[in-house]
Amino acid sequence: MDHLLPLIAAGDAQAFGRYMALAEDRVRASLQSFAAVVDVEAVVQEAFLRIWLVAARIEVDGRGDSLVRFTIRVARNYAIDLVRRQNRLQSTELETLTRLADAAAETPEPPDPALRRTLEKCHKRLDGQPAAALQARLDSGGSEPDTTLATRLGMRINTFLQNIGRARRLLAACLEKAGVALPKGVL
Amino acid sequence: MDTPELIEQVVSAFRERTPDGFIQAAPAWHDLEPEDRVRAAHAARQQRLIEAALDPEGLSTTAKAVLARLRR
Numbered sequence: 001m002d003h004l005l006p007l008i009a010a011g012d013a014q015a016f017g018r019y020m021a022l023a024e025d026r027v028r029a030s031l032q033s034f035a036a037v038v039d040v041e042a043v044v045q046e047a048f049l050r051i052w053l054v055a056a057r058i059e060v061d062g063r064g065d066s067l068v069r070f071t072i073r074v075a076r077n078y079a080i081d082l083v084r085r086q087n088r089l090q091s092t093e094l095e096t097l098t099r100l101a102d103a104a105a106e107t108p109e110p111p112d113p114a115l116r117r118t119l120e121k122c123h124k125r126l127d128g129q130p131a132a133a134l135q136a137r138l139d140s141g142g143s144e145p146d147t148t149l150a151t152r153l154g155m156r157i158n159t160f161l162q163n164i165g166r167a168r169r170l171l172a173a174c175l176e177k178a179g180v181a182l183p184k185g186v187l
Numbered sequence: 188m189d190t191p192e193l194i195e196q197v198v199s200a201f202r203e204r205t206p207d208g209f210i211q212a213a214p215a216w217h218d219l220e221p222e223d224r225v226r227a228a229h230a231a232r233q234q235r236l237i238e239a240a241l242d243p244e245g246l247s248t249t250a251k252a253v254l255a256r257l258r259r
């Protein structure tokens with residue numbers, strides 16, 4: 001992924017998108033041990049935004065994966081900062097979370113190569129309200145709240161949220177039936 | 188709202204920003220017990236892998252939300 005760094009540093013948003021597509025799951029997985037004490041989604045987004053802002057100052061150290069290791073460090077430090085601000089954990093507990101995060105960051109597991117192909121088939125079989133709710137989330141690209149999406153579909157917010165969960169469970173069951181595994185720790 | 192619906196709200200990639208530009212935790216996240224926050228994080232990871240696999244450019248809604256907010 002380090003080959004994308006010069007492009008990102010030069011302000012190439014498309015290259016940054018390619019980088020996020022490759023790195024997001026690894027960054028997210030590295031934060032799982034913090035999930036009870038920080039909103040992982042907010043930390044992941046904040047970390048990537050910070051990387052975009054400082055990309056020109058990141059140096060490749062020759063050990064490989066400099067960019068993703070730097071991103072994981074930024075995400076981790078931000079999570080620790082949020083936990084310290086809440087002042088709800090003992091320093092020993094925070095150290096434990098950090099050690100667990102280190103272990104998660106060192107053991108990335110790539111998605112099954114058959115995931116995309118199988119998921120497309122499973123997605124085509126999805127219909128009705130679960131399909132509509134999932135599609136609304138995909139189309140919005142994280143730019144609109146669920147209340148807006150639900151209103152657009154003529155659903156109550158609770159119905160919309162139940163349909164989102166149902167869609168994910170149906171897709172996961174379809175993948176499982178096809179023998180395609182999501183990375184360890186996801187299910 | 189019940190716990191499963193709160194979890195689904197947290198799974199969304201939509202996040203508000205503070206006036207000084209920081210991305211805020213989802214309001215529903217604060218209403219969850221620690222074990223349910225962990226469940227939400229696992230569900231979100233599963234959801235993002237699904238989204239990325241369904242997107243022609245491999246982008247999840249998290250990546251799209253970040254791209255929409257890029258600034259220099």
